[in-house]
Amino acid sequence: MTLIDKTFAPADFEQRWYAHWETSGAFRPARPDAKPYTIIIPPPNVTGSLHLGHALDNTLQDVLIRYHRLKGLDARWVVGTDHAGIATQMVVERQLAESSQGTTRQAMGRDAFVDTVWEWKAVSGGQITQQLRRLGASCDWANERFTMDDGFNKAVTRVFVQLYNEGLLYRDKRLVNWDPKFKTAISDLEVEYREIDGHLWHFRYPLEDGSGFIAIATTRPETILGDGAVAVNPDDPKMAHYVGKRCRLPLVDRLIPIITDPYVEADFGSGAVKITAAHDFNDFEVYKRHPEAAIPLINLMNPDATMSDACPPDYRGLTREAARAKVIADFDALGLLDKVEPHKHQVPYGDRSGVVIEPYLTDQWYVNAAELAKPALAAVRSGETQFVPKTWEKTYFNWMENIQPWCVSRQLWWGHRIPAWYGRDPKAWTEESRISGTSSRHEDTYFVALTEFDARRQAARAYAKSIDQIVVLDSYDMVWDRSLRGIDPEGTEFLFRDEDVLDTWFSSALWPFATLGWPVENAVTPAKAGAHRANDGAGDDGVEMGSRLRGGDDNKGANDAAEPILKPGDPGYDLARHYPGDVLVTGFDIIFFWVARMMMQGEHFMDGVAPFKTVYCHGLVRDAKGAKMSKSKGNTVDPLVLVDKYGADALRFTLTAMESQGRDIKLDEKRVEGYRNFATKLWNAARFCQSNGIAGGGALPEATHAVNRWIIGEVAATARALDTAMAAFRFDTFADTIYQFVWNRFCDWYLELTKPLLAEGADAATAAETRAVTGWALDRILVMLHPVMPFLTEELWHKLGSREHDLIVAEWPDADAIPTDAAASADIDWLIGLVTEVRSARNEINVPVGTKLGFSVEGAGDLTDRRLAANREALERLARIVPMAGAPLDRGRVQLVYGDATYSLPLEGVIDLAAERTRLTKSAEAAEKEAASLAGRLASPGFVEKAKPEAIDKARADHAARSAEAERLRAALARLG
């Protein structure tokens, strides 16, 4: 217990407290006998740095974690980082290019490059986790994970192999979204469509029989070189005479059929569509629908989107843009370019590379997402997992119901290498297939295995060899190395491992269980826990895996005893106790990328138990004007700059207060400043208390004084309101509630009203009681504010008393256990109202603040008389009025009507009669208007018949009160003369 400094300087103590919490183990789950509460962090990119989106996401999580920790639950915030395949590889490659050597990953070779990425991760990988600490995030750092640590790698491989063995993961040759910059496949989700002002070119293809031409229209002339057919709508009479004929593809001189397909719209373009099966998703579907037409798949491009050797010689090696220009020019030269029209259309771009995506025919690994989606959909439909706000469920359903196969292989080096080994296959192992790089490798023989040894064992069986005769080569290329082939051409079979890695989201999808030690042998299966949970019914969160794990000693149910007893540290304990997570907090923008995939994998690998009970989706953080923050726009705000300037608590409070469901956050620095002021306010209030001999840590005494009984009741009401807000994930309400209580109740009224009780010469017993109650209330404030402002509250907690434990593990107030006194509350509310009325009247009539006025009362009932007597001192000090002996004066007075009485405040000299008349008239009219409205309601037959009885009673009472008030105001006006 030390003196509180005069100035509030958060930088003085924030980092000190964080270090203390972390080293003391406060972030670790330490209550094995309590119900667990688990949040799994959305893992930030390992090499990233904190932006406001992270700040929001993690503040909300920390509020939840700290609140539930205070509630006595065994809180655990599982933390770690993501290797972020394409993003990280991109950064390192750029650094290599910019470095003094100016090298590329290709020049370095795979192993050296991957080593470099690991080195870079070692250097910059701790940045974001340190930044999360600055924010105050109470993560369980002792068990920090990484998506490429040993355990996680094991999980990823296990999932891949199992899905493959179950037929849910397969290799397929089809069109993918190909990024020519990174030379890798990407998923549908990584493509963003931009509308561009393009052109629609109309070309003519001569008919084989010389009877004329058929016109086609296209936005992509360069793909003409790969056309395998022309299609028209079957019901288009204008086109009927073409059907069944063939035309000659100019420039290539290939005969191609004219076919019908309903996909063609008769009234668009020329009414005929060129079919380029290997370069257009629609055309590929046409190809599959028309095997009889024998449409060829011609791969026109190299992986970098230059034109391939499948093109006529003049085109080979050209960029796609150059090839387009040349095709147009060549058609024009032949007189076959009909026209060009401007045409707005959508063009796919890679979300990371920013280049135009090419539909490209390759072999890739796919996950049967439609199958995995079924239980994931059911989990949300049944309410096992709930989205908050609920509106996002529709988005989830819509996407999951129309889900496409998920391409999970990436032609990158940074990531989880695909656990598949190819053997040699007579069909595929030709010089030709090697050169094109686009062979039908899906027809190869391959072995999917957990380990290389297992792959060799499978190969040995397949080739009828001994395992020693199976040699794994480092790469595909080595197979063609003559010296290697010479090793033992007779007896040896070669395998080489798939060169590709997995989509980052493939591993992210396992985050909720792989972080908890999955796969674990001999573990408790959560399936049982899930079944129990389902039976318990919604709303009963009393039975959890945690309670079961300690052997049913809480007597929640007889079946508990049947469950295996696991202790902390046992294999499988973490998984059984912390899966599924209670809440996932994340941005709505990654529902598809991540949430949906976690739901699918969680359902599949955790025996049908969804990974979370609640998915809380928040909005995006935008700048003060509502623009999306981006580095290129230069409108980003560094959260740490705000932390330095205003303190982490102020930033946290701002983000919490502004988080209302279903809306993006427009962050204005003024708000942060305002909440810093709030922190200062509390700081000063605590300093004031301390200087008055008030300390924390004491028990709540039996209070006799009304103002003390009142504040106790206010604490209870606040705690209750906070509980309600948190249960509904209303972060804004939570912040507002504690803000209003601290500032507008505790500081503005309670501390002011109790000043005389603590003053020299005051009654000793009352002073002691008041000190105890104030100390108790201030302690409750610190606890209730702690989830949002952890640093400030912990600092004050220790400054205000010597404590048995830190605030972070204190006990949240139980609203129901706090005594409340309705009469005392009504008394103080009455006093506050009267003081406010008097101040308002004085102000409007321009009575100097310092002037003390006498006052007389008419019409006061017993209750009012008693209250006036009891609060004589407060009225004198706060309203600056003192009771006046004798009959009220008739002239020169200010009158106000409050409750059942009319108060007159005589003024020396002349008062501004006009101003007073205006004031009273305004009040009278307001009361009359309201009385009239209430009267109208009471007079309408529908209201009396249909409204709730309470509503009717309240309307009657209000009407009576307001009518009386209006009457007395009119009387006061009349007396004014």
Add this chain to the structure above:
RNA sequence: GGGCGCGUAGCUCAGCGGUAGAGCACUGCCUUCACACGGCAGGGGCCACAGGUUCAAACCCUGUCGCGCCCACCA
């Protein structure tokens, strides 16, 4: 082309069936012994528009007009 969301005080947003609210900004007064990062008081709103349901609508329904986002194969 579908779907979702939003239009409430100058600004940012709560409220979502029973007398229009908060923070900031603004105005006046106050350096009163916790706090000027403060205190007290105040001004300011046909709750986008038009219909409808209801005893009662900012709130529910329909439509219109603006703004934003997501999904979708018109070459």
